[in-house]
Amino acid sequence: MLTCKQCGTQVEDGVQNCTNCGAPIEAPVEQANDSAAADLSAKLNELNNTADTTAEYDAQDIEKNKVMALLAYIIFLIPLFAAKDSKFARFHTNQGLVLFLAGIIASVVAVIPVIGWIVSSIAALAITVLAVIGILNALNGRAKELPVVGKFKILK
Numbered sequence: 001m002l003t004c005k006q007c008g009t010q011v012e013d014g015v016q017n018c019t020n021c022g023a024p025i026e027a028p029v030e031q032a033n034d035s036a037a038a039d040l041s042a043k044l045n046e047l048n049n050t051a052d053t054t055a056e057y058d059a060q061d062i063e064k065n066k067v068m069a070l071l072a073y074i075i076f077l078i079p080l081f082a083a084k085d086s087k088f089a090r091f092h093t094n095q096g097l098v099l100f101l102a103g104i105i106a107s108v109v110a111v112i113p114v115i116g117w118i119v120s121s122i123a124a125l126a127i128t129v130l131a132v133i134g135i136l137n138a139l140n141g142r143a144k145e146l147p148v149v150g151k152f153k154i155l156k
C-alpha cells in the first residue's frame with residue numbers, strides 16, 4: 001500500500017493517481033534506494049570479509065610501527081628500509097607494494113586509447129579505495145588483508 005501525500009488516503013501499489021483526491025502518487029523511491037544501499041553495503045562487507053591475522057603479531061610491534069605501516073600505502077620504500085624488522089610493517093608494506101605494482105600496470109594500460117583510459121581510471125579508483133582501507137587498518141593496528149589484492153604476497 002502507498003499513501004497519498006496530499007490527503008493521506010491509502011491506495012494500492014501501482015496506482016498512479018490518488019483515488020480520493022486525484023493527486024499523483026509517488027513511488028516509494030527512498031525505500032528502493034535504501035534496499036539498494038543495503039545491498040551494496042552487504043556486498044562491500046562480503047568483499048571486505050578478509051583474513052585478519054592481527055593475533056599473530058606482537059602488540060608492541062603493532063603499537064610502535066603503525067605509522068610505518070600506514071606509510072606503506074603512500075611510499076612503500078620507507079617502511080621497507082626504515083622498519084625492516086617489523087613484521088607488522090612488513091605485512092602492510094607487502095600490500096602497499098602490490099597496490100604500487102597495480103598502479104604501474106594501470107598507467108601502462110592507460111596508453112591504450114579509450115578502453116585503456118577507462119580501465120586505468122577504474123583501477124586508479126580501486127587502488128585509492130584499497131589504499132585508504134589499508135591505511136585505516138594500519139592505524140587501527142590490524143593486520144587485515146585487503147580485498148582482492150591481500151592474497152598476493154610479494155615480500156617474504
Ligand SMILES: [Zn+2]
Pocket residue numbers: 004005006007008009018019020021022023
Ligand atoms: Zn489523495
